[in-house]
Amino acid sequence: MTEFTSDVDSHPDSPGQDSDDAVGYYVPGEPIADTKAPGGPISERWNTRKFEARLVNPANRRKLSVIMVGTGLAGASAAATLGEAGYVVKSFCYQDSPRRAHSIAAQGGINAAKNYKEDGDSVHRLFYDTVKGGDYRSRESNVYRLAEVSTNIIDQCVAQGVPFAREYGGLLDNRSFGGVQVSRTFYARGQTGQQLLIGAYQALERQVNAGTVTTYTRHEMLELIVVDGKARGIIARDMVTGEIETHLADVVVLASGGYGNVFYLSTNAMGCNVTATWRAHRKGAYMANPCYTQIHPTCIPVSGTHQSKLTLMSESLRNDGRIWVPKNKADCTKDPRDIPEEDRDYYLERIYPSFGNLVPRDIASRQAKNMCDEGRGVGPEVEGVRRGVYLDFADAIGRLGRDAVEDKYGNLFDMYARITGEDPYQVPMRIYPAVHYVMGGLWVDYDLQSTIPGLFVTGEANFSDHGANRLGASALMQGLADGYFVLPHTIRDYLADGPFEAVDPSHPAVVEARRSVEDRIEHFMTVQGTRSVDSYHRELGNIMWEYCGMERTEDGLKKAIDLIRGLRDDFWRNVKVLGSAATLNQSLEKAGRVADFFELGELMCIDALNRRESCGGHFRGESQTEDGEALRHDDQFAYVAAWEFAMDEGLGAQKPVLHKEDLTYTAIEMKQRSYK
Amino acid sequence: MTATAGTESDTTSDGMKLTLKIWRQANPETPGAMHTFHLEGVSPDMSFLEMLDVLNEQLNAEGEEPIAFDSDCREGICGMCGLMINGQAHGPEVTTTCQLHMRTFSDGDEITIEPWRADAFPVLKDLCVDRSSFDRIIQQGGYVSVNTGSAPEAHSIQVPKDAADRAFDVATCIGCGACVAACPNGSASLFMGAKITHLGELPQGQAERDARVVNMVGQHDHEGFGGCTNIGECTAACPKEIPLDVISQLNKDLRTAMRHGH
Amino acid sequence: MSHPPRPSGFRSGDTVACVATPTLIKGSRSTRSTIALKLLMAVTGLVFIGYVLLHMYGNLKVFAGQEAFDEYAHHLRTFGEPMLPYGGLLWTVRVVLLLSIVGHAYAAFALWARAGRARTQKYVVRKAVASTLSSKMMRWGGVALLLFVIFHLLHFTTQTVHPGGVTESPYERVVNSFAPEYWYLTVIYLLAMVALAMHLRHGVWSASQTLGLTNSAASRTRANLAGVFLAVVIAGGFALVPLSILLGLVD
Ligand SMILES: Cc1cc2nc3c(=O)[nH]c(=O)nc-3n(C[C@H](O)[C@H](O)[C@H](O)COP(=O)(O)OP(=O)(O)OC[C@H]3O[C@@H](n4cnc5c(N)ncnc54)[C@H](O)[C@@H]3O)c2cc1C
Numbered sequence A: 001m002t003e004f005t006s007d008v009d010s011h012p013d014s015p016g017q018d019s020d021d022a023v024g025y026y027v028p029g030e031p032i033a034d035t036k037a038p039g040g041p042i043s044e045r046w047n048t049r050k051f052e053a054r055l056v057n058p059a060n061r062r063k064l065s066v067i068m069v070g071t072g073l074a075g076a077s078a079a080a081t082l083g084e085a086g087y088v089v090k091s092f093c094y095q096d097s098p099r100r101a102h103s104i105a106a107q108g109g110i111n112a113a114k115n116y117k118e119d120g121d122s123v124h125r126l127f128y129d130t131v132k133g134g135d136y137r138s139r140e141s142n143v144y145r146l147a148e149v150s151t152n153i154i155d156q157c158v159a160q161g162v163p164f165a166r167e168y169g170g171l172l173d174n175r176s177f178g179g180v181q182v183s184r185t186f187y188a189r190g191q192t193g194q195q196l197l198i199g200a201y202q203a204l205e206r207q208v209n210a211g212t213v214t215t216y217t218r219h220e221m222l223e224l225i226v227v228d229g230k231a232r233g234i235i236a237r238d239m240v241t242g243e244i245e246t247h248l249a250d251v252v253v254l255a256s257g258g259y260g261n262v263f264y265l266s267t268n269a270m271g272c273n274v275t276a277t278w279r280a281h282r283k284g285a286y287m288a289n290p291c292y293t294q295i296h297p298t299c300i301p302v303s304g305t306h307q308s309k310l311t312l313m314s315e316s317l318r319n320d321g322r323i324w325v326p327k328n329k330a331d332c333t334k335d336p337r338d339i340p341e342e343d344r345d346y347y348l349e350r351i352y353p354s355f356g357n358l359v360p361r362d363i364a365s366r367q368a369k370n371m372c373d374e375g376r377g378v379g380p381e382v383e384g385v386r387r388g389v390y391l392d393f394a395d396a397i398g399r400l401g402r403d404a405v406e407d408k409y410g411n412l413f414d415m416y417a418r419i420t421g422e423d424p425y426q427v428p429m430r431i432y433p434a435v436h437y438v439m440g441g442l443w444v445d446y447d448l449q450s451t452i453p454g455l456f457v458t459g460e461a462n463f464s465d466h467g468a469n470r471l472g473a474s475a476l477m478q479g480l481a482d483g484y485f486v487l488p489h490t491i492r493d494y495l496a497d498g499p500f501e502a503v504d505p506s507h508p509a510v511v512e513a514r515r516s517v518e519d520r521i522e523h524f525m526t527v528q529g530t531r532s533v534d535s536y537h538r539e540l541g542n543i544m545w546e547y548c549g550m551e552r553t554e555d556g557l558k559k560a561i562d563l564i565r566g567l568r569d570d571f572w573r574n575v576k577v578l579g580s581a582a583t584l585n586q587s588l589e590k591a592g593r594v595a596d597f598f599e600l601g602e603l604m605c606i607d608a609l610n611r612r613e614s615c616g617g618h619f620r621g622e623s624q625t626e627d628g629e630a631l632r633h634d635d636q637f638a639y640v641a642a643w644e645f646a647m648d649e650g651l652g653a654q655k656p657v658l659h660k661e662d663l664t665y666t667a668i669e670m671k672q673r674s675y676k
Numbered sequence B: 001m002t003a004t005a006g007t008e009s010d011t012t013s014d015g016m017k018l019t020l021k022i023w024r025q026a027n028p029e030t031p032g033a034m035h036t037f038h039l040e041g042v043s044p045d046m047s048f049l050e051m052l053d054v055l056n057e058q059l060n061a062e063g064e065e066p067i068a069f070d071s072d073c074r075e076g077i078c079g080m081c082g083l084m085i086n087g088q089a090h091g092p093e094v095t096t097t098c099q100l101h102m103r104t105f106s107d108g109d110e111i112t113i114e115p116w117r118a119d120a121f122p123v124l125k126d127l128c129v130d131r132s133s134f135d136r137i138i139q140q141g142g143y144v145s146v147n148t149g150s151a152p153e154a155h156s157i158q159v160p161k162d163a164a165d166r167a168f169d170v171a172t173c174i175g176c177g178a179c180v181a182a183c184p185n186g187s188a189s190l191f192m193g194a195k196i197t198h199l200g201e202l203p204q205g206q207a208e209r210d211a212r213v214v215n216m217v218g219q220h221d222h223e224g225f226g227g228c229t230n231i232g233e234c235t236a237a238c239p240k241e242i243p244l245d246v247i248s249q250l251n252k253d254l255r256t257a258m259r260h261g262h
Numbered sequence C: 001m002s003h004p005p006r007p008s009g010f011r012s013g014d015t016v017a018c019v020a021t022p023t024l025i026k027g028s029r030s031t032r033s034t035i036a037l038k039l040l041m042a043v044t045g046l047v048f049i050g051y052v053l054l055h056m057y058g059n060l061k062v063f064a065g066q067e068a069f070d071e072y073a074h075h076l077r078t079f080g081e082p083m084l085p086y087g088g089l090l091w092t093v094r095v096v097l098l099l100s101i102v103g104h105a106y107a108a109f110a111l112w113a114r115a116g117r118a119r120t121q122k123y124v125v126r127k128a129v130a131s132t133l134s135s136k137m138m139r140w141g142g143v144a145l146l147l148f149v150i151f152h153l154l155h156f157t158t159q160t161v162h163p164g165g166v167t168e169s170p171y172e173r174v175v176n177s178f179a180p181e182y183w184y185l186t187v188i189y190l191l192a193m194v195a196l197a198m199h200l201r202h203g204v205w206s207a208s209q210t211l212g213l214t215n216s217a218a219s220r221t222r223a224n225l226a227g228v229f230l231a232v233v234i235a236g237g238f239a240l241v242p243l244s245i246l247l248g249l250v251d
């Protein structure tokens, strides 16, 4: 803990913290520290660690096996690299091909401190922007390393044939992204994630051909196997035959992506889940900052109760579009073109005159919610509320001409038109914030190793690099940094202890892991209740969005925890899963995922309850300045909340143990944000 | 597309009524058959897959097992979805199944929904097929062999903008398999040509160019895909509008490799 | 049952049996591929095109009168003498054509069979949107052409079929055959020309594509136009002769 100076008495459960909102919902635990990051100047730490990490003799690598769960940027890149190094790798994904991992959907771009534009960028500036973007809640050593290896990523991807945008001279083009002042974002039109992932996927498939990697597609990890305190394998279900399989290895890596789907509606793919990381959490891996969620302001609003997912539109739209809602509720159902200028409230321009429509993601998102909560939202009424605000290009079209607007945003306008059936050149677009990314994830040390030895976590699944809010174009960077350049170095230090003794499939820990999976499936197949899995998921999502979304309050979170617990109990008793477990069964797959989302949702609310500060993307109602802006409490909350799973048998619910990792900044100074 | 603001609320009482004829098949070994379902209250704002979600909710409530179909991103980029809708791959519009919306259909329509049909894409269940043959084609050379860490500085490779743009255009293939589904010969030439052209346009892809095309085509044939007769149904069905050029390029690369004795 | 390829030597105690289902093929050869078959078709197809162009040119000599035509037919046989024996060129052409037709038909049937195996379960509803009629007719149209070629040889070359009587003068053979009383012969020939036109319409475009000559939208348009042009010129050129005779323009 940083030195705590406050004259307020601190609760014994939470030294350093004025508040203890979550008292009764958790148990305080020992502080936790990252033991792997070397000391010394920040710019030397990664080199030192790489040097100190022990090497594995090439002849021994064939005898060492790695299980890699996930084939997104973080997983595919690591599997390929470890395969190239000569380890035996098994790669898992739930889709029918590794190429379909959700990284494919990223649009905007990837940051790298190449300074090709000679505009003052540097490793240090990227580091600084990322820490600041994360509202000083990330670990500085990790972020610095991320900025350092960012340049290698671009080299690697270009060599693989990733078709980044280029200038006429044949060199790579860059753009500025996410409100930073330098142009350091590399992009491939609006499909950067796709192109990067295909590069990593191809590298992976090359290793399949070389015989070092075996891919298991349509396989879902349902349990982690921990033998003698070490991660030694997974239990997976073959989603086609229903077979429950045991896969054993010397080390397990989770690169299973984010859990934004706990909100039911998000920009994540339908299958994104927390099961892989949650099962590891239940087996002892700490979950860090689970409540840190990123909410993106420019998504296409919900059109009805049938809505299954939300679609993101690039933030760049805010450069030229003006955001408004009607001043009068009565106007909300009118054709927006008939609402005169004086009856429109350009609320961002009004509240934040200097930044206007370009305020950061979290502010834009929260104000949109406020407008709709006031009853001034527009668009279809879904469950009694209109959730949408206008993003109007009439001015831009007037000023620049339709062609110029079409040039810049044509593909986004087309996408919008396809989904909504409305022509954005004629009628203002409607947008609404949506869950987009989670900064929280399994706690890892500098080596990306979790609290379970032999269990490594990379990409969105870990927590380490983005603090309380993620800078645009840095998730792709993190996924590839972890996979290509960090994990392959740190994992060898662990593998250097090998070859390891093989685990017998009849080992009690293996048998027990397998049995728990079989029991759970058996349960789902026999409840035969009355409600579908989706209906539970949707209801859970509504609770999360309402109480643990953009704005949180103590009362709301407590209410949410009660609601979640009640709904979860009902789910276990009353869910209806038809068909058989011995074939492809999508309801069964969803049931397992939703079961874990319930537990995660509960923990997210507890974490949010404890964190009585507004930081990053989260606004805590109880922590605001006089004019209603977010108020951070560095003196109290400059820590990572790492939660250890624990059940309170009497309560029949989780009562997790909170371990705090202090965040200290040596290379950067903490500052409050201001956008007024 | 209409120019009205979407003030419609999601009513299920006065939506469209549809008759759906859907292929159902329990598993890869059991023969399947078409089944007829009736669905009411379909909103024109629903995506095609959301319409099927609603049908599945209804089936689940009635005690009938929901229909299995694949999807993941539901925004037209992952390539997981793919249905034959009224005889057209991904339906009547140039987009993916997940981005097809019900406003394309009318009240009272009968819609036939089948899985992709190709022996190289065996049906796993209902509307889900196994497209791992595509992965194996890529395994045979759809990459540049460069180990992590061995790459030169990115700016040491200059790529003319035209080449970079063309490489990008064809690299947007999402591997959905619609080209195979639509092809009267069940050929995967468009998919393969897209990869050959993507890597062939770039300096990085030259070293392995001959071996790549020969091995990929070898795997394509081995998987049981048909030969191309340049009819063009693939391009018409492709949601990413990959042009027929890529097949020409594929053929040319193979011819060149032949000349080089591969 | 299809699965991703399973490992053949994973060392730990897995429960998954190693099923070697879909395999990666080793040692692929360009010459053994479907594209090689296509190239064979394209090249032999071009041989046919060259031949029918010359053949058509020869046929049009009918309009120059009996003498010119018979002279031309004779010249075909004496061409290249004494370097070549009598009929040498003709036989060389015949051998090339015979090999071509064998190669062309072999490739066509091999690919046809392959396409059948590539989709054994047909669609219940199928809507083609890009196929031209010509492209759909390639296979059966090709068979029709093959039958026609056989008939044509029996008719004019061996004179096994000789509606207008056996004669030494090629000119007379032609004129007699297409006389109005044998109108059905004219119909057969005209139908064959329709089939040929369609085959060429798609074939020219397809051969350009197969040979890798159509790397841009513009070149694709050109290849398609060339297909239409050659189809009209060749089939039209051939059709002129029987039509003119039928209408009494040549006697
Ligand atoms: C719409 C959208 C746009 C974005 N745009 C940008 C952007 O412009 N720039 C940027 O930097 N970031 C962006 N992001 C964020 C970024 O794309 C992701 O954070 C990042 O790609 C995550 O990569 P990953 O490898 O960690 O996980 P993923 O790509 O999500 O991969 C997860 C993998 O794990 C597998 N998996 C999951 N669970 C299981 C299980 N139980 N069993 C087996 N396998 C499992 C999946 O099959 C998959 O292969 C965007 C995100 C979204 C949703």
Ligand code: HEM
Binding pocket: B228, B229, B230, C038, C039, C041, C042, C043, C044, C045, C046, C048, C049, C052, C104, C105, C108, C109, C135, C138, C139, C141, C142, C143, C144, C145, C146, C147, C199, C202, C203, C204, C206, C207, C208, C210, C211
């Ligand atoms: C005078 C006779 C013929 C000519 C001029 C001719 C010409 C051509 C040409 C140019 C092609 C295109 C090759 C390619 O696809 O690249 C072709 C294709 C084909 N031909 Fe012929 N051909 C003739 C006879 C036949 C016969 C007798 C058959 C029947 C067995 C046949 C069947 C086919 C088939 C099936 C194709 C493939 C269709 C396609 O590529 O789309 N052809 N032909």
Ligand code: SF4
Binding pocket: B172, B173, B174, B175, B176, B177, B178, B179, B180, B190, B191, B194, B234, B237, B238, B239, B240, B241, B242
């Ligand atoms: S070429 Fe087009 S249709 Fe074929 S797999 Fe790629 S995106 Fe799908």
Ligand code: FES
Binding pocket: B070, B071, B072, B073, B074, B075, B076, B077, B078, B079, B080, B081, B082, B096, B097, B098, B099
């Ligand atoms: S579900 Fe991803 S493309 Fe349709």
